[in-house]
Amino acid sequence: MKYFLYWGCSLEGSGANFLVSLRPACEALDMEFEEIEDWNCCGASVSYAGANDLAIKVLNARNLALAEAKANYDIVAPCSSCYIQMIKVNREIQEDPELLKQVNECLAEGGMNYKGTIKVRHIQDVLYNDVGLAKIKERVVKPLNGLKVAGYVGCQSVRPYGEYDSVEKPVVQDRLLEALGAEAVPFPRKIRCCGSGIFLPEIDYCSELVKDILEDAIDHGAKIVSTVCPMCAMNLEMYQSRINDKYGTDFDMPIVYLTQLMAVAFGMDPKKDAALGYNVIPPEGVLQAALGH
C-alpha cells in the first residue's frame, strides 16, 4: 500500500514525535510513503486573517496538483489541520466546476493544473479501513495490557465531513487503541475543541477548554491521553503547568500520539521509533507499568 505522505510544517517542529513514530509504526504495517516534492503549507486554521478564501484554496490545490502530476496514490495527511484544509478544498473543487476553473486560473500562473483526481485521507482512516484492525492486532508483540487511554479525537480529524467516522460520536481511534491492547475509556469531551490554532494568542480563554478536557479524561480513569493532531498535542501537553498555576489543578497527564503507542505495542525502540523522549511530560512510567517491566 503506497501513499503520499503530506506531513506539513508542525510535524517537523512541535509535532515531531508524530512524524518520527508514524513512519516506523506504519511501515511495520506494510504502508509505504512518498513525500509530495516541494509541498507548501496548507494555511492551517488562522491564515484567513491575512488571506482570502481563494488564496487558501490555491495553497492546497498546489499540493494536490503536485501529487497528481506524480502518481495516483491517496494522500495521507496526519496533521488534522492539513487534512481538513486539503480535503475541504478537494471536495469543494469536485462539487463545483466553476471553482475548479478559478483555482486552475491561479495555478496556471505557475504553470500548474489540477484535474481533481486525488483522494485525501486521514491517518486514522487508512489504519482502520486499509490496514484493518486484524493486521494491527497481528503486529502487536507488547500489548498495552488494558492501559486506560483517553482517545482524544479533537475537531478537524473527523469534522466536518465524517468521511470515515461519526462527527458526533467517533469510535475509530478507540477501536485502534483496543487493537493495541489498551482500554479506551469513555471520554465525552473527546470531540471538544482545545483552542487549536488560536490557543497561544487567546490563552486566557482557551486554557479552560484544555482544563475541561483533561479533567474529563481523569474523571473517566485515563492514565494517558492519545491524540492524532499536533495542535491538540501541543495545547494539552505544553500548557499543563500554566493551567495548574491558573486553576490550582495538579495535572501531570502524558499526552502521546496514537502512532507512539503503536510503536510501543509493536515492540519497537522506545526512543528511536516511539519517540518517547520528545514528550515533555514523560509517558515512560505509565507505559512501563502497563507493559509490566
Place this chain on the structure above:
Amino acid sequence: MEKQVGYNPSFAQEVFENVDAGEEIKMCMNCGVCAASCPLSLHMDYPPRQIFNMIRAGKREEVLNARSIMLCTSCYTCKVRCPRQIPVIDVMHGLAHYAIKQGILTRKATANFGREFWNQIYKLGRIDEKDLSRRAFFANGFLEGIKSMLNFSDIGIKMVLHRRMKLLPEKKIKGIDSFRKMLDKAGQMGKGGARA
C-alpha cells in the same frame, strides 16, 4: 404605536458582495445551535446567530468591531450542526478577514498571529514555528514582544530540550516565485479581496 426595529439592507449587501461566504447568512433562521455548540461562545460579545441578524439590521460598526468574529477556533462544530447547512465557520473567517482588511484589530494578538502566519507562508511557502511566534509577539509592539518572549520562555526551552522545535531556519520552497504568482492572482480574483 408598536416599536419598530430599523432595517438597513446596505451592510448586508456589502457583506454578500465582499465577504467570503457572506451570502450564506441568508439561510440563517436564528435557532442558536451555533451559539450552543461553539467552544468559545461564552467569551463572545455576540454569538454567530446574532452577528448574522445584526448584518441584516445594518449594524456595520458593531459587527466589524465584534470580538466574536476573531474568536473562531475552527473546530467545525457549528458547520456540522447547523440545521440550514450554513458553513458558520467560513462566514466568521470571511468577516474576520474583511474587518482586519479595514484595519480593525479587535483581538490584536490573534489578528497579528494570523497575519504573521500568512506573511510567512507568502515569504517561505512554509511555516517556521519559532519565527512565527516571535514575529507575532513583536507585532503587538516592542514591549509587548519582550513581555511575551519572557512569559513563554519556559515553554520554548522545554520544546528545544525535547526536540520539538526545528532549530534551523526554514528555507523557501523551490517553487516560491511561481507560488507567489499563484497567490497574487488569487488575491486579485477572490471575493474576499487581496491580502489584509
